[in-house]
Amino acid sequence: MISIKNLHASIGDKEILRGINLEVKAGEVHAIMGPNGSGKSTLSSVLAGREDYDVTEGEVTFNGKNLLELSPEDRAREGLFLAFQYPVEIPGVSNVNFLRTAVNEIRKYHGQEEMPAKDFLALVKEKSKLVELDAKLASRSVNEGFSGGEKKRNEIFQMAMLNPKLAILDETDSGLDIDALRIVATGVNKLKSKDNATIVITHYQRLLDYIVPDFVHILYKGRIVKSGGKELALEMEAKGYDEIKKEFEIAD
Amino acid sequence: MSLVVDNKSAVTQNLLEQLQKNSSKIAFMPDTEIISAIRHLEEKGIPNNKHEDYKYCNLEAVLRKEFKSVEQSFNELTNADIASLKLDEAINLVVVNGNYNEALSEKMIVKGLTVKSLNELSSSEKTLLCSQAKSDTDALIALNTAFTSNGLFLEIEKGNVIPMPLHIIYVNSSNSHSVINTRNFIHVQANAEVTIVESFHNIGTAKVFSNFVSEKLVDENAKLTCHTFQNEGTLSYSVNTNQVKVNKHSNYSNTTTTLSGELVRNNHNVVLAGSNCEAHLNGLFIATGTQQIDNHTLIDHQMPHCESNELYKGIAKDKSTGTFNGKIFVRKDAQKTNAYQSSKNILMSDDATINTKPQLEIYADDVKCSHGTSTGKIDTEALFYLKARGIGEESARKLLLQAFAQELINKIEIPSLHEHALHLFEKAL
Ligand SMILES: Nc1ncnc2c1ncn2[C@@H]1O[C@H](COP(=O)(O)OP(=O)(O)OP(=O)(O)O)[C@@H](O)[C@H]1O
Numbered sequence: 001m002i003s004i005k006n007l008h009a010s011i012g013d014k015e016i017l018r019g020i021n022l023e024v025k026a027g028e029v030h031a032i033m034g035p036n037g038s039g040k041s042t043l044s045s046v047l048a049g050r051e052d053y054d055v056t057e058g059e060v061t062f063n064g065k066n067l068l069e070l071s072p073e074d075r076a077r078e079g080l081f082l083a084f085q086y087p088v089e090i091p092g093v094s095n096v097n098f099l100r101t102a103v104n105e106i107r108k109y110h111g112q113e114e115m116p117a118k119d120f121l122a123l124v125k126e127k128s129k130l131v132e133l134d135a136k137l138a139s140r141s142v143n144e145g146f147s148g149g150e151k152k153r154n155e156i157f158q159m160a161m162l163n164p165k166l167a168i169l170d171e172t173d174s175g176l177d178i179d180a181l182r183i184v185a186t187g188v189n190k191l192k193s194k195d196n197a198t199i200v201i202t203h204y205q206r207l208l209d210y211i212v213p214d215f216v217h218i219l220y221k222g223r224i225v226k227s228g229g230k231e232l233a234l235e236m237e238a239k240g241y242d243e244i245k246k247e248f249e250i251a252d
Numbered sequence: 253m254s255l256v257v258d259n260k261s262a263v264t265q266n267l268l269e270q271l272q273k274n275s276s277k278i279a280f281m282p283d284t285e286i287i288s289a290i291r292h293l294e295e296k297g298i299p300n301n302k303h304e305d306y307k308y309c310n311l312e313a314v315l316r317k318e319f320k321s322v323e324q325s326f327n328e329l330t331n332a333d334i335a336s337l338k339l340d341e342a343i344n345l346v347v348v349n350g351n352y353n354e355a356l357s358e359k360m361i362v363k364g365l366t367v368k369s370l371n372e373l374s375s376s377e378k379t380l381l382c383s384q385a386k387s388d389t390d391a392l393i394a395l396n397t398a399f400t401s402n403g404l405f406l407e408i409e410k411g412n413v414i415p416m417p418l419h420i421i422y423v424n425s426s427n428s429h430s431v432i433n434t435r436n437f438i439h440v441q442a443n444a445e446v447t448i449v450e451s452f453h454n455i456g457t458a459k460v461f462s463n464f465v466s467e468k469l470v471d472e473n474a475k476l477t478c479h480t481f482q483n484e485g486t487l488s489y490s491v492n493t494n495q496v497k498v499n500k501h502s503n504y505s506n507t508t509t510t511l512s513g514e515l516v517r518n519n520h521n522v523v524l525a526g527s528n529c530e531a532h533l534n535g536l537f538i539a540t541g542t543q544q545i546d547n548h549t550l551i552d553h554q555m556p557h558c559e560s561n562e563l564y565k566g567i568a569k570d571k572s573t574g575t576f577n578g579k580i581f582v583r584k585d586a587q588k589t590n591a592y593q594s595s596k597n598i599l600m601s602d603d604a605t606i607n608t609k610p611q612l613e614i615y616a617d618d619v620k621c622s623h624g625t626s627t628g629k630i631d632t633e634a635l636f637y638l639k640a641r642g643i644g645e646e647s648a649r650k651l652l653l654q655a656f657a658q659e660l661i662n663k664i665e666i667p668s669l670h671e672h673a674l675h676l677f678e679k680a681l
């Protein structure tokens with residue numbers, strides 16, 4: 001699905017990603033944990049194509065394509081989806097209009113016809129149910145005035161609508177109440193198949209109780225310093241990052 | 253520096269000579285008005301950028317550069333020429349090169365509505381002319397008064413509500429450089445109501461300097477809703493003056509949509525002359541190429557308990573320039589005034605310019621006034637978010653600009669005009 005090799009990225013002259021290696025195969029769920037500021041969101045932004053970052057070294061192959069050469073929109077059209085840690089409010093653009101444009105531009109890229117309005121609305125209905133998103137939110141402006149939790153639900157709703165091959169969920173659990181967490185996680189699980197993959201960025205085991213990862217990676221100071229199975233997350237939750245910090249401080 | 257040191261009067265003098273050579277006598281305009289108009293024009297001269305109100309709109313330079321010789325050679329128009337400019341749900345009235353054209357206009361008998369050309373005015377109606385737009389206030393009003401053409405007179409009689417919008421189509425068409433001084437007078441009598449759409453077009457092959465003056469008088473407890481739609485293209489240089497007086501308990505609103513014009517200067521002056529009245533001025537423009545769009549508003553709160561609201565938005569692309577200058581006067585007697593003004597702009601290129609200047613002069617103490625301006629680039633965070641969902645750069649920009657403009661386009665409540673404006677707006681993006 002995606003293969004990240006020795007990825008370095010910086011902003012200005014500050015290097016944030018310092019040699020990331022990660023291999024995610026179809027059907028897998030990977031969790032990325034790590035202290036604040038370690039570069040988790042930066043990694044997801046770089047993968048999604050945010051232009052603020054300079055990739056200085058390394059390569060990323062996404063389903064056989066050189067991901068770093070693609071525009072952000074083409075990455076999305078190729079099936080990459082980023083659920084933003086901080087979803088953006090876009091006053092004046094309705095959720096529905098936004099998604100219709102997205103769905104149709106993705107279809108166009110793949111040489112498909114526009115989706116008939118009727119089918120589209122049926123899809124909106126079906127997928128908003130998946131994350132129990134209030135139907136009213138679909139007609140409102142994108143994220144405008146949404147509560148923190150509603151914004152996160154809206155991200156997963158969009159994911160459901162666009163049906164990506166690789167979804168990167170950047171702290172989708174933060175800001176969700178206990179019920180919402182379950183609903184969103186169940187939604188994500190329902191979207192899982194042997195043909196797609198998920199990278200879950202989180203600070204808490206809670207989410208991983210629902211979305212059970214095949215692999216857990218610890219990101220620290222721009223590198224993946226430790227990888228393991230789902231038990232690594234439990235271990236981190238119990239012990240915190242002190243040990244890791246001590247061990248890798250020197251390598252700064 | 254050029255050799256021309258101060259040829260302000262030379263440009264004005266040349267224009268006067270050109271126009272005098274090519275114009276015939278205007279029977280309906282009193283001689284005294286014409287004489288004083290010419291005097292004011294000569295005194296003031298066509299304004300250049302040294303004039304405070306025309307800092308970003310050097311009309312003198314335009315006339316010197318583009319209208320050295322003015323031939324006033326116009327095209328005759330037929331129904332076929334204007335068919336596409338009409339609106340379905342309105343009574344379409346046509347003004348060609350400044351003159352009301354009855355043959356091209358739709359004839360409809362509507363109770364309480366008078367439509368006639370200025371040279372058909374009765375002597376009492378004639379006294380209304382120049383009662384609002386005064387030659388001594390602005391050289392362009394003077395120019396229009398001195399060389400005015402046979403425009404429209406509209407009157408809504410007391411107590412009548414006109415059931416459908418009136419659409420005045422101003423269409424210019426000339427085959428050589430021309431200066432067109434279109435004028436009209438709109439009188440909404442007490443307790444009357446009307447919606448008027450004014451659309452401006454240029455379908456000729458030569459450059460036109462269009463100097464439009466509209467006097468609008470709203471009597472007590474009346475309502476005048478106007479939509480101005482400007483799409484004159486790059487052969488057109490236009491100054492549009494609306495001189496409006498609103499009396500007690502009345503409501504005036506205007507939404508101006510400017511989609512093209514090499515130079516468009518709008519002077520929208522509203523006097524709130526009675527208590528408890530409202531004025532709403534809205535504007536949306538999109539400027540491309542080297543176009544200059546300049547909105548000047550003046551709201552003169554003379555009496556207490558009135559409200560004014562202004563919302564202007566602009567998008568400047570390429571090497572274009574957009575200007576918003578909003579003056580608000582709150583006179584000593586205008587206690588309990590509420591005046592709001594907002595101007596928001598988006599710069600789409602590094603070579604585009606936006607100038608904004610709110611000017612509040614408040615002489616009463618119990619008033620609420622606020623103003624705000626903002627000029628920025630398109631929101632890159634929002635742009636990235638849209639792109640991250642597979643939406644291409646161009647569509648993403650369009651979505652954001654539509655969102656920006658939407659609140660103003662939505663103020664056009666006439667469905668076919670709304671559609672039309674939206675369509676042309678999207679095309680201009
Ligand atoms: N645009 C930016 N300008 C300057 N520094 C930045 C920028 N973006 C990220 N950084 C810095 O890069 C580092 C990594 O940030 P990032 O947001 O990727 O961390 P994170 O692992 O997602 O943290 P958190 O768990 O708090 O979400 C931080 O030190 C941050 O301040």
Ligand SMILES: [Mg+2]
Nearest residue numbers: 040041042085
């Ligand atoms: Mg983060």
